[in-house]
Amino acid sequence: MKTRRKLKIGSVMAILSILLVLAGCGAKQDSTNEKSSNKQKVAVKHELGTTKVPENPKRIVVLELSFVDALHGLGIKPVGIADDNKKDMIEQLVNGKMKYTSVGTRQQPNLEVISSLKPDLIIADVQRHKAIYKDLQQIAPTIELNSRESTYEENIDAFKTIATATGKDKKAEERLNKHEETIAKLKKEVKEENGQTILPAVVRDTSFQAHTSASYDGGFLEKLGFKDAVQSKDAYAEMNLEQLSDINPDILILANNEGKLLTDEWKSNPLWKNLKAVKNHKVFVVDRNLWTRFRGVVSSEAIGKDTVKLLHDQQK
């Protein structure tokens, strides 16, 4: 009986001492935050308010892929990325190797890892990370921007905001001018297809999700002179074969998921065989990362080049 009580006291002491050590760690973190606050600050307006960001932030953590693209376009390397633990996806995005720390998935980023990186700026997605805005703010100045389900225009706005936050306004202007030039060039190359209806879609095991005129890739394709076959205010629309055959787009762009695909079942159906895009051999399977996940100034140019290549190769 006595030994058991001793054990109890011992365990209580152990827990208390652990708590003390933890509290000590917490205190240490607070002091680093204070240090960084001595620097000059820039007020950045974003989707959830205005955040004061230290001038020329050096340690940036990003929680969506489009922000990686934006920083890449501005020549900045983030220290942490929510990369869904897929390093090769990031390598594909920045077209080469890059040193960074993974902070987990975009949906559930690991706050502990983020704070261990001691960032001076966090860029988060207003849709996915709205609920953890306050938590992120406690770690470092955070700006929340449009990424997921954002339109092409919103994405450009986010790019500009990131440029302001990182003190690269001039570089951003240059980059966007170059972007416009690239688009104009690409548009000329697909002159023949101007005005044709196009439907980008993500295909999975049980769903066919059309990307409408309000989606990022749909909006960008319209910039190139195509017309998205589904005009809508919502970015995505679930569809079945019947609706697809009603819409009957000239060009069909499929970003396939891994594994089984719904379209495999459709292929044996006469309705599929009678689609304009199928008859004219204008069904293209594209890389899902590039087309629907990256969403940024740099990768949209790659999407444009991909489109031109697909259409021209097919014509040969």
Add this chain to the structure above:
Amino acid sequence: MNIKKQRTSRYIIGFIGVFLLIAGIFIHVSVGSSSISITDVIRALFHPDNSKQTTIIQTLRLPRAVLAALIGASLAVAGALMQAITRNSLASPQVFGVNAGASLAIVVATILFPELHSKTTVYFSFLGSALGGITVYLFAAGGKVTHIKLALAGMAVHLFLSSLTQGVIVLNEDATDVLYWLVGSINGKNWSHVLVLLPWSVFGLLAAFIMGRSISILVLGENMATGLGEKVQWIRLVAGVIVIILAGSSVAVAGPIGFIGLMVPHIARKLVGGDYQRILPFSALLGGILLVYADILSRFIAYPFESPVGIVTALIGAPFFLYLARKGRKIKQ
């Protein structure tokens, strides 16, 4: 005289039911993103040609309508059997964790083996639904458990299994694709799915109908049933297996469509009395009707785009569940 009257009224109810089901299937087949008139529907069904309308109806809309009727019937009969063997009016595949178990098993299976055909996922579904059902049943088997407590235990198991499913989805970014399926949907299904489901549901439904008499006796009470020479444990076991087959195969094809198994047996009991020889076939008929019409409604939620039918059944079913829970309390007082 009275018995005769009851019998004729049952025939009338049955006749109206069959008529409603057939009418429902016709409406179901004529509703969709491309407008097709009833006359065209009839032509496509009985004088098929090579037109686009015929193809749409024969390869897309008809299998979906058939699937709705089959799944509705399966889930309703599964619910009726569960209410009988647990002698609990709140029992149904959803409330007692059978659907949630099947969902968990299927989500795990699709993540581990993405290439799996739905013919095989059915077996995972059986395993999962058995897991969920047996867990809850063990609570019930202890005896002396009140109806509400058993329903609470069932909901607890349901929520636990659902949270595991959600956890699996959160940890696998690619698995978010399953979310749509998780609400319960028969959008985009074709004959191959009907073929996956058909053998299981026909077998399960027939077996349930054959057991109707034994089930009725079981409901009278364990002692009475034993006295009448019924092997109570065996009936329970066989009925349980039928529930797993019916609910498991439905979930494997269409996801966990809720509330059908809860509502329909009550309506059937109201219409044809307490004999399970009648309740079971009538539940099958009414379940088919309910899901066919619910699936028609589901198309108008976000027209012309599709919404999962599970939303509609939940909209109708949740108030019904609350009504039953209230009624149960009143009787006790």
